[in-house]
Amino acid sequence: MGFKFAVIGTVGLPAQYGGWETLSEQLVTYLDHEYEISVYCSSKFYVSQPKKYGNADLIYVPLKANGVQSIPYDVFSMLHAYRKNDVLLILGVSGCIALPFIKMLTKKKIVVNIDGYEWKRAKWSPLAKKFLKFSETVAVRYSDAVVTDNQVLQDYVRSEYGRESTLIAYGGDQAKTRSLTESDRERYPFLRSPYAFSVCRIEPENNIHIVVEAFHSSGLPLVIVGNWKQSEYGKALQDKYSNAENLHLLDPIYNGDELSPLRSNATIYIHGHSAGGTNPSLVEAMWLSLPVIAFDVSFNRASTEDSAKFFASHESLIDHATMLFADETERAALSEKMREIAVRRYRWEGVSSQYDKLFKQLLSSDRV
Numbered sequence: 001m002g003f004k005f006a007v008i009g010t011v012g013l014p015a016q017y018g019g020w021e022t023l024s025e026q027l028v029t030y031l032d033h034e035y036e037i038s039v040y041c042s043s044k045f046y047v048s049q050p051k052k053y054g055n056a057d058l059i060y061v062p063l064k065a066n067g068v069q070s071i072p073y074d075v076f077s078m079l080h081a082y083r084k085n086d087v088l089l090i091l092g093v094s095g096c097i098a099l100p101f102i103k104m105l106t107k108k109k110i111v112v113n114i115d116g117y118e119w120k121r122a123k124w125s126p127l128a129k130k131f132l133k134f135s136e137t138v139a140v141r142y143s144d145a146v147v148t149d150n151q152v153l154q155d156y157v158r159s160e161y162g163r164e165s166t167l168i169a170y171g172g173d174q175a176k177t178r179s180l181t182e183s184d185r186e187r188y189p190f191l192r193s194p195y196a197f198s199v200c201r202i203e204p205e206n207n208i209h210i211v212v213e214a215f216h217s218s219g220l221p222l223v224i225v226g227n228w229k230q231s232e233y234g235k236a237l238q239d240k241y242s243n244a245e246n247l248h249l250l251d252p253i254y255n256g257d258e259l260s261p262l263r264s265n266a267t268i269y270i271h272g273h274s275a276g277g278t279n280p281s282l283v284e285a286m287w288l289s290l291p292v293i294a295f296d297v298s299f300n301r302a303s304t305e306d307s308a309k310f311f312a313s314h315e316s317l318i319d320h321a322t323m324l325f326a327d328e329t330e331r332a333a334l335s336e337k338m339r340e341i342a343v344r345r346y347r348w349e350g351v352s353s354q355y356d357k358l359f360k361q362l363l364s365s366d367r368v
Contacts, residue, residue, distance in 0.1 A: 022174065026351065059077075191265060197263055271293070
């Protein structure tokens with residue numbers, strides 16, 4: 001092992017939170033024989049703080065990795081990492097406001113995965129949106145390479161900034177199926193019958209209000225796993241529909257083994273995301289051969305090669321859901337297509353190989 005790289009911008013490892021963490025985990029799994037890897041972690045999230053994950057060093061920062069604190073969290077991580085690493089892989093743009101200063105201090109290579117239109121999300125105030133857009137601009141200008149995870153996002157970077165980016169999606173093959181046990185059915189009685197399923201952050205951009213209202217009015221069974229209590233938006237929806245017998249609004253499940261029987265045995269998968277690029281939860285559902293109904297935006301069409309069912313309203317969502325619940329042949333065909341795309345495009349081994357190739361290009365040349 002010769003070169004070193006640091007992963008900055010995640011909650012940390014072991015992965016218990018979201019897409020960035022899973023990406024970090026898989027990069028360690030596939031590349032720790034090629035590089036010395038450091039992953040920066042939030043000490044606020046981990047009670048136990050091991051120094052190693054596999055062969056990777058875990059470095060703890062006494063700040064939260066999300067929200068407003070993500071800015072100093074990322075900046076502190078960069079300042080600590082640049083002396084000891086050849087490449088800094090920054091996931092997200094929050095702390096990239098500091099890149100001009102970092103570039104004055106070092107010629108080490110900086111790679112930024114910009115993660116969709118973060119500045120468009122409704123959860124941010126107008127001032128925060130302006131800051132994030134500016135930070136995105138700085139990230140694209142001052143990084144040595146930009147990674148985008150979706151063709152639509154790659155096109156956006158080209159048209160908005162006149163710069164080419166490297167397209168690297170996510171893998172989904174860590175998602176596992178698991179047969180149901182009687183214990184599962186006793187704990188979650190809805191598992192005894194067909195149901196639609198979704199797992200996501202409970203945010204307006206994920207169109208949870210459309211999904212929940214549509215299923216509530218139709219009477220079709222729906223299970224959503226998410227962080228309902230983290231926002232007024234989520235709490236209001238959970239309170240409003242708490243007595244609906246066909247809706248099961250479950251709190252977040254970060255343990256993959258616990259989530260697996262709920263997700264892998266679903267009849268259909270609902271993907272309401274309208275912001276961001278290639279979403280990890282969508283890719284994982286495709287790997288699990290789940291028939292997907294996705295919100296009709298260009299990102300989701302690109303990720304599924306226009307092969308999912310798409311909705312933009314209560315009516316279109318329920319029309320598709322009703323049809324898929326009833327038509328086993330159509331459901332099987334969609335399931336097979338989702339799996340075929342996932343196997344072809346969304347393998348972690350391939351994703352890690354693309355990062356490896358990018359790092360080596362950077363380290364052997366001045367700029368990508």
